[in-house]
Amino acid sequence: MTASLLWIPVTLAAAAAQTGRNATQRRLTETIGTVGATQVRFLYGFPFALLGLAAMSIATGETPPSPNAAFLAYALMGALTQILATALMLSAMRERAFSVVTAYTKTEPVQVALFGLVLLGDPLTPAMALAIAVATGGVLLMSVKPGTSLTSAGLRPVLFGLASGAFFALAAIGFRGAILSLDEGSPLIRASTTLVWGLGLQTAVLLVWLGLFDRKALVASFAAWRPSLGAGFLGALASQFWFIGFALTTAANVRTLALVEVLMAQAVSHHFLAQATTRRELAGMLFILGGVALLLLAQR
Template sequence: MGWLLGWPLLTVAAAAAQTARNAMQRDLTGRLGTVGATHVRFLFGAPFALLFLGGLVLASGEAPPLPPASFWGWVVAGALTQVLATALMLATMSRRSFVVSTAYIKTEPVQVALFGLVLLGDPLRLSTALAIGLATLGVILLARRGDGAAADRRDGLTAAGLGLGAAALFALSAVGFRGAVTSLPHADLLTAAAVTLAAALTLQAAALSLYLLWRQRATLVALLRLWRPSLLAGLMGALASQFWFLAFAQTSAANVRTLALIEVPFAQFVALRAFRQRPSRRDSLGILLIVFGCLLLLHSEMN
C-alpha cells in the first residue's frame, strides 16, 4: 500500500486528473463564461473534499486536529490565488490551444527563479541562466502567432500575459497550501492533506457562490443546470488537489514540479483527441523549449 502513496505515483495521478479537469472546464467556458467555469472546480469539488475527510475520520476513528490561526492565513492565501489563477488559465485557453495554454502554466519554476533573482538578489548560475533563456525563448515563440494581422499578434501577446500570470498565481497558491498542510499540529499526512483540501474548497465554493448570487445570478443558475458534466469536473479537481497536497508533503517542490511536466504530453494527447487541435511547428518548438528549460532549471536546483 505504501507505494500507492509514494510521491511519484501521486504526482502522475495528480497531473492526469488535473489535465482531465482543465479540459472539462475549458469545454464549459463557452456556456458559462470564465467566472462560471472557474467556479465548477470549487462548487462541485467541495462535496467530494468533505467526503474524503469524512471517510478518513470514519476509517481512523479519530477527529481531525483543530487548525491553528496560522493555518487559516495560509489557506486563505492559497485559496484566493488559486481562484484568480484558474480564471486566468481559462481565459488563456479561450485564446490559445489547450496544450499551448498548459505550457504557459508550466513556466512556474522559471518564474520562481526570476522572482528570486530580481526581488531577492539570488545568485544566478550558468545553468539557471541557460534554463531561463530557453524557457523565455519558448514563450516568445508561442506568443508570436506568425505573420498574421496585428489583432492576431495582440491576441497572442494577451494570451501569453494571461498564461504567465496564471502560472505565477498557481506558484503562490502552492506555497499557501503547503504552508497550511505543514502548519497542522500532530496530523498525519493523509489527514493534513484532507483537512486542507476540505477547508480550501469549502471557502472557495462559498465565496464564489456569494459573488455570483450578487453579480451574475444567471450564471449560477446555468451552472447548477449543468450539474452532470460539472460534477465530474469537480471530482477530478478534488482528486488532483488531494494528490498534489500528498505529493508536496512527501518531497521537495522541485521534485514534484519536475515530474509534473508530464502534464504537457497529457495535454497534447487531450488536445489531439478531444479538441482536434494540432500544434504548429512554431508552437511545438516553443513547448519543447519551455519543457527543457524547466527540466534544466529543476535539475540544477536538485544538485
C-alpha cells in the same frame, strides 16, 4: 518505493486528473461563462473533498487536526490566488489553443521555486534550478511558432496565461504553507484537511460573488450539473494528489514534475481537438522530459 519518493507517482496522478478537469472546464466556459466555469471546480469539488477526508480519517484512524491562525492565513492565500489563477487560465483558453495556454501557465515552476525559497525557506539547489530552467525552456519552445510571436493572437491571452502561472505558484506555496503549519497528523490527513478548508473557502467566496454580481452564471452552473459534477470530481481528485505531494516534498519539486501535464494537454489537443503536433513541439517535449529527468536525479 520509499516514502521519500512517493510524491512522484502522486504528482503524475494529479497531473492526469487536472488535464481532464481543465478540458471539461474549457467546454463549460462556452455555456456558463468564465466565472461560472471557475466556480464549478470548487462548488462541485467540495463534497468530494469532504468524502475524501472522511475516508482518510477512517482508514488512518486519525482525527483531522484543528486549524490555527497560520494555517487559516496560508489556506486563505492559497484559496484566493487559485481562484484568480483558474479564472485567468480559462479566459486565456477562450482565445488560444488548449495546449498553448497550458504551456503559458507552466512558467509556474520558476515562480514556485522563488516564492517557496522566500516565503517558506524551501531549498533550491543548483541541480534543481537547472532542472526547472530546462523544463520551463521546453514549455516556452512549445509555445513559440516559427514566423510568429508569442503575441500573434494578441497580448491579452499571453498576459492572462503568465499571470495565471504566477497565481498558481502563490496558491501552491499557500497550500503547502497551510499543510506544514498544522501541528499534528500524518501527511495524508494534513493534506486532506487542508483541501477541505481550501475548497470550502473557495466555494463560499464564489457563491457570494456570483450571488451579488452574476446570478445568471450561478443559476447556469446549477443547471449544468452533470458536466459540472465531472469537473468537480476531477478537480477534487487532482487537488487531493497535489496536496499529498505538497505534504511530502517542496512545491517546486511537485510543480516541476507536473510539467508532464503539458504533454498530456498536447495529447488531448491532438486526439480530441484535431490539433497536430509539430517538430518544434516535439523538441519542446524532449526538453520538458529532460528537465523532469534532471529533477528526479537531483533527488538522489
